[in-house]
Structure formats: C-alpha cells, structure tokens
Amino acid sequence: MLGMWSLLLLWGLVTPCQGLLEKVGTLARIDKDELGKAIQNSLVGGPILQNVLGTVTSVNQGLLGSGGLLGGGGLLSYGGVFGVVEELSGLKIEELTLPKVSLKLLPGFGVQLSLHTKVGLHGSGPLGSLLQLAAEVNVSSRVALGVSSRGTPILVLKRCSTLLGHISLLSGLLPAPLFGVVEQTLFKVLPGLLCPMVDSVLGVVNELLGTALSLVPLGALGSVEFTLATLPLISNQYIELDINPIVKSVAGDVIDFPKPPKPIKVPPKEDHTSQVVVPLYLFSTVFGLLQTNGALDIDITRELVPSNVLLTTTDLAALVPEALGKLPPGQQLLLSMRVKEAPSVTLQNGKATISIPANIHVLSYPPKGTPEALFELNVVLTLNAQLAPSVTKLHLSLSLERLSVKLASSFAHAFDASRLEEWLSDVVRVAYVPKLNVDLDVGIPLPKVLNVNFANAALEIIENAVVLTVAS
Structure with missing residues (x-):
C-alpha cells in the first residue's frame, strides 16, 4: 500500500494555472479557508x-x-x-x-x-x-x-x-x-x-x-457519476479538482453525449473564495436525457390550455383558412409535438439559452370520431433559462423567448405558416413550458466538496460554462 501511495505522490501535483479548461468536466476550486473549517469542525463536538x-x-x-x-x-x-x-x-x-x-x-x-x-x-x-x-x-x-x-x-x-x-x-x-x-x-x-x-x-x-465523487440520481432520467479526471492540483491558496461526469441511463449504461468543441476559459479565482465551474456538457446531458426519454414530447388538447387560448378549427380558420379544407367549424384541435433531436444549449455573455427543434402535427379532434390530420409544422423554440443554485444542484426555470415555424406538409393547401407563430407561442407558453419546468426539477447536479454550500453563490455565465463563487 505504501508503494502505491509513493507512486501516486511521485507523479507530482502540479500547480493550477489560470486559462483554458481543456476537458468538459466540472472544475472545483476549494479555498484553503474551507479546508481549515473542515479540520476545525472535525474537532468540535466529536470523539477525537x-x-x-x-x-x-x-x-x-x-x-x-x-x-x-x-x-x-x-x-x-x-x-x-x-x-x-x-x-x-x-x-x-x-x-x-x-x-x-x-x-x-x-x-x-x-x-x-x-x-x-x-x-x-x-x-x-x-x-x-x-x-x-x-x-x-x-x-x-x-x-x-x-x-x-x-x-x-x-x-x-x-x-x-x-x-x-x-x-x-x-x-x-x-x-x-x-x-x-x-x-x-x-x-x-x-x-x-x-x-x-x-x-x-x-x-x-x-x-x-x-463525497465529491459520488452517484447523483436524476430521477427517471438516469444518473451522473462524478469521478476524478486527473490528479488533484494544489496552489498556495486552493485545491483544484477536475471532476469528470459520467452519464448513465436508468439501466446503468454509460451514455456519451457530444462534447463542446472549444475548451472553457476559466476566470481567475479570488483569494478566500471557492468555485465550481459547471460545464456546458452537463446542461446538454440533462436535455439530451429528457429528449431520449421522450420527456420533451407532448400532446396538447383543449384540457391543457385555459379558456382564453383558442384551440378549435373555428379559431384556426381565422388565421389560415386554406389549411382546413372542408372541415366544419367548432371542432377541437390536437397538437402532437415530438422532439426528435437533442436540444442545443448556449451559455455565453451572461445568458443561458435552449433551442428545441420539434415537429408539430395539427389534427382536428371530433368528440366522437377519429382525429384527422390537417398539416405538419417544423418549429424551433428558443427559451431563456433562469439559473438558481442550491446546495446540491443548479435549478433551471424556462420561459419562451420566441418561436419560429415553417410548414412541413399540408393535407389541404399550402399556406404561410408564419401567420401561426403568435398563436402557437401562446399555446406553448401555457401548455408546454410549465411541463418542461416540472421535468427540469432534476436540475444540473453539483459535486459536494468539503460541505461547501453554493446555495448563495454568485453566479456568472461565461462561454460554455457557469461559474459559482462563494466567499469562505
């Protein structure tokens, strides 16, 4: 055992440097003050x-x-x-x-x-x-x-x-x-x-x-296992841990989502503060898991929207009458939304944005009949994400910024689908975004290092990462 320790220590612990984080892992920088607190707390109230x-x-x-x-x-x-x-x-x-x-x-x-x-x-x-x-x-x-x-x-x-x-x-x-x-x-x-x-x-x-290296459950989506990617690094002010997140399905299979092509430029850490750098990869991972599990899909019916949101063939005829053909007015609509590609997440300039490409099949839905397909739309939802840290994770709350729409096919006549953007935006805001926020309750997991509490951390969104900083 001593020989193994000697080998590990002979590899050397180099001094951390400011600059680029070449990997996609979570970076934890723990100030020496936090290490001192952990040592002091171990002596208080215990048997030592x-x-x-x-x-x-x-x-x-x-x-x-x-x-x-x-x-x-x-x-x-x-x-x-x-x-x-x-x-x-x-x-x-x-x-x-x-x-x-x-x-x-x-x-x-x-x-x-x-x-x-x-x-x-x-x-x-x-x-x-x-x-x-x-x-x-x-x-x-x-x-x-x-x-x-x-x-x-x-x-x-x-x-x-x-x-x-x-x-x-x-x-x-x-x-x-x-x-x-x-x-x-x-x-x-x-x-x-x-x-x-x-x-x-x-x-x-x-x-x-x-405890920094543990299995963090993501509910029905799977889990993230944090492992140490490299040897710990140490400077005269803090210890740096490069933590590699391994994403697993519910069955335990490792899922490898695409990595961002550019390294992260990590900002310098001030003395007497601790940092966690949460990479874009973890955000993309959570949304990728939501997409592969079908959690981003939805069937929107009249029951899911309030009375002030229009969802009948009469309402649709006022916007695109050529799309209805000979359908009678007053029939309810069914919007079947499917997300077949993983959403893309952008982190830069203090803003977090999620783009979700989707197909929406619009059908008439008679009370005692078979739904009849009317047309298919290709839409892209652009959502803003508000981030809030807690002890164990980053919470996300989404809001719709804009929606773009193109006609994919129509069973009646072609029409200008842009006339539906405002109507679809209203439907998505009341029926789809709330569902997304419920599904996102799993959050973005944070490693737990020396019981450092990042719940009240200052949050900065940089290119391809979120930086949480808390005073020691």
Whole structure:
C-alpha cells in the first residue's frame, strides 16, 4: 500500500494555472479557508479530543515506569539523585482545549498543518499532593494530497511532531528538578498521543473529500457519476479538482453525449473564495436525457390550455383558412409535438439559452370520431433559462423567448405558416413550458466538496460554462 501511495505522490501535483479548461468536466476550486473549517469542525463536538484523554504516566507503567526513564538502569533510576520521582504517579491528560488550526498549502505536495492546543494534566505529586499542570503544545504535521485506491482525493499524514511550549504548575508541589523530568516525559509521550489525533482529523476530512465523487440520481432520467479526471492540483491558496461526469441511463449504461468543441476559459479565482465551474456538457446531458426519454414530447388538447387560448378549427380558420379544407367549424384541435433531436444549449455573455427543434402535427379532434390530420409544422423554440443554485444542484426555470415555424406538409393547401407563430407561442407558453419546468426539477447536479454550500453563490455565465463563487 505504501508503494502505491509513493507512486501516486511521485507523479507530482502540479500547480493550477489560470486559462483554458481543456476537458468538459466540472472544475472545483476549494479555498484553503474551507479546508481549515473542515479540520476545525472535525474537532468540535466529536470523539477525537475525548479519545486523547487518559493516563500518560504512572509509577509502574509508561516512561516513568520500570522500563522507562526511572526503571532499573534507566537514566533517572530509583537509585539516582531523583529517587523522589517515584512519588510522581498517575499523570493523566484530563483536559485538551480545542486546538487552533493553522495551515499552509504546499504547491506540488499538500498541506503543512499546525494544531495549537493546551493540555491539562492531573496526577499525584510528592507526598501524595494533587498535582495539576498545564502545557502548551503545537502539533506540526506535513500532509500529502493524493488519490486513494477508490479514486477519491485523500490527505495522508507523512510526518508529525510536537513542540512543547510553556508548562505551568497550577496546583501542588513539584521540586524544580522534576520539571525537567516532566518535560522529557511529555516530549516523549505527546507525539504518540496527539499525532493519532491528526490522523483522526484527516479521516473525517477525507470522508468529506470522498463525497465529491459520488452517484447523483436524476430521477427517471438516469444518473451522473462524478469521478476524478486527473490528479488533484494544489496552489498556495486552493485545491483544484477536475471532476469528470459520467452519464448513465436508468439501466446503468454509460451514455456519451457530444462534447463542446472549444475548451472553457476559466476566470481567475479570488483569494478566500471557492468555485465550481459547471460545464456546458452537463446542461446538454440533462436535455439530451429528457429528449431520449421522450420527456420533451407532448400532446396538447383543449384540457391543457385555459379558456382564453383558442384551440378549435373555428379559431384556426381565422388565421389560415386554406389549411382546413372542408372541415366544419367548432371542432377541437390536437397538437402532437415530438422532439426528435437533442436540444442545443448556449451559455455565453451572461445568458443561458435552449433551442428545441420539434415537429408539430395539427389534427382536428371530433368528440366522437377519429382525429384527422390537417398539416405538419417544423418549429424551433428558443427559451431563456433562469439559473438558481442550491446546495446540491443548479435549478433551471424556462420561459419562451420566441418561436419560429415553417410548414412541413399540408393535407389541404399550402399556406404561410408564419401567420401561426403568435398563436402557437401562446399555446406553448401555457401548455408546454410549465411541463418542461416540472421535468427540469432534476436540475444540473453539483459535486459536494468539503460541505461547501453554493446555495448563495454568485453566479456568472461565461462561454460554455457557469461559474459559482462563494466567499469562505
């Protein structure tokens, strides 16, 4: 296992650069402040600090026991000048203040992590008196950023040491020479007690890092699995994850939608902010899934439109009388709309636009008869998308901007289909767009990295991507 880690780390973690994102994956840039918050939160309210509390030394055990400094033949054995130390026993860590976390990102490697804390120790001193000590300790560790066997980003403790600061005697009697013994004892013992605490902290943080790479359900459409596309990159201010979205059908088959031909020009990230760059590919994927699942198709009847929207042969005759032939007035219409091509999504200049090409078969629909085909239209719907981020996804709300129409065929006489644009626009707004918005409730999935909440993020639409930025 160590050999595998060494190999991963020898590949190197290069420094992120501003410029073009050559891939179509989601890009996550996590500021070091968020990593610091995750480490601090792992220490609050959990068992990590509690697990450190317990016995450090006793007369018969540990460094002050028979096999340690005071043992037979030890440096300060019972026959030495400090024989009085045998009365110092049961020294325990009874209190550990919440460590102050400070960290520094090391480009190309990982993290320099420091935890500054105060340790409270209780024990029995000479003559059986209660001894209370307080010691300031700085736990310094060097942590490498790599990739686990599951393909998730992971922090690995490479080196850990403790620096003992000021020791205060809060109560009890302790002869001056014994301070040196206590200091030596803590110097030897504390790394074994406090460095595992760092490992526990990293374990919690690694679980949060691992959640970025998960299977996100898209309801009846399928799912998106986020995987790490490349090794994590690290600068002196943030960690960058290039996350590859793998689209799967409900049956679990991988679906490969066309990729945009141009790379994404990623804007620079300001200090003390985190970013997620959502590529055009994910938008195209969701609409592609809607189209292949038939969710963009609809049959529009009188029941789906309000009374002020006209949907009878009488109303149609006022617009294109030549299209009806000898049909009697007053019959209801059926508009059968089918989308046979995937919609195209455009992201640029602060605007998100969806273009849906469709065929609409217009039929008369007598109450007790067989529908009769009248004509077929080729239409293109251009819709504006309003985007709103939440914790887990980008929500889309569509509105019709315009509709263009051409006559594909007619069972009566040819006519100028542009005369139907206003009427069709009214029908689409009340019957079709609301259905689209319901189907789009699945949203555009966002990776979850270190519990960073992008619900209130600033949103910027750039060419071929959406950038979400949140202050740390």
